[in-house]
Amino acid sequence: MNILLICNAGMSTSILVKKMEAEATNRSLDCKIWALSTTEAKQQSDAIDVILLGPQIKFAMNEMKEAFPNIPIDVIDRRVYGMVDGKGALDQALALL
Amino acid sequence: MAVLSGSIKNVVISLFLINKSIDNINNRRKRMEQMEIICFQIIAAVGVARSSFIEAIQLAKKGQYEAAEKAMLDGEKTFIEGHHAHAKLVQEEAAGNKTELSLLLVHAEDQLMSAETFKILANEFIELYKKI
Numbered sequence: 001m002n003i004l005l006i007c008n009a010g011m012s013t014s015i016l017v018k019k020m021e022a023e024a025t026n027r028s029l030d031c032k033i034w035a036l037s038t039t040e041a042k043q044q045s046d047a048i049d050v051i052l053l054g055p056q057i058k059f060a061m062n063e064m065k066e067a068f069p070n071i072p073i074d075v076i077d078r079r080v081y082g083m084v085d086g087k088g089a090l091d092q093a094l095a096l097l
Numbered sequence: 098m099a100v101l102s103g104s105i106k107n108v109v110i111s112l113f114l115i116n117k118s119i120d121n122i123n124n125r126r127k128r129m130e131q132m133e134i135i136c137f138q139i140i141a142a143v144g145v146a147r148s149s150f151i152e153a154i155q156l157a158k159k160g161q162y163e164a165a166e167k168a169m170l171d172g173e174k175t176f177i178e179g180h181h182a183h184a185k186l187v188q189e190e191a192a193g194n195k196t197e198l199s200l201l202l203v204h205a206e207d208q209l210m211s212a213e214t215f216k217i218l219a220n221e222f223i224e225l226y227k228k229i
Contacts, residue, residue, distance in 0.1 A: 008144075008208075011204055012136075012137065012140050012201065012204060012205075015133070015137075015201070054144065055141055055144055055145045055148065056140065056141070056143075056144020056145060056147060056148055056208065057144075057148060058145065058148040058149075058152070059148045059149075059151040059152045059155065078141050078142070078145050081137065081140075081141040082134075082137050082138040082140075082141035082142065083134060083137070083138075084133060084134060084137045
């Protein structure tokens with residue numbers, strides 16, 4: 001499964017990616033998880049199954065829905081993001097599928 | 098016998114020192130994890146606030162001024178949460194507990210500042226749209 005995380009610069013989110021990867025390994029899930037900025041994401045040609053937006057770019061939701069009309073998108077819960085909760089974020093991604 | 102008790106004493110002292118340095122490493126790791134969470138709480142709160150301020154501008158652009166004002170209020174409320182988390186760090190440093198600097202903390206402060214700027218500008222934008 002390919003999970004793309006999008007935020008402003010992909011910086012803080014890349015730390016969340018590490019935690020999500022660790023959780024996926026714990027559950028023996030075969031996941032590719034990576035973080036990009038909004039601009040980079042639009043140029044992304046790799047296969048994506050689900051997209052999670054950082055809560056700080058909630059305002060870009062419509063723009064991203066237009067850019068990726070066939071991919072399920074959600075904004076990461078603020079509490080999940082604030083606690084760097086890889087488990088919660090992975091659960092949210094899986095729930096979208 | 099004296100030699101033997103001497104070397105036992107050395108072993109005990111070494112074990113004590115090893116234990117202490119493991120404790121130090123564990124404490125340091127715990128502190129770093131706590132810092133990471135504080136940084137993320139700042140980033141999440143002020144990030145959501147900034148997002149609300151931008152949404153407020155977009156709403157004002159559509160002429161939905163009431164919704165825009167509400168988005169501004171939501172943003173301000175969330176911003177304060179991030180501001181409190183940051184203020185706590187500053188107060189702790191003032192009390193003598195030095196905060197360890199990390200790129201993540203710099204990033205969190207950067208986001209905080211950016212959100213503050215957006216708040217001021219969003220208010221101005223909304224006023225402008227009302228006049229147009």
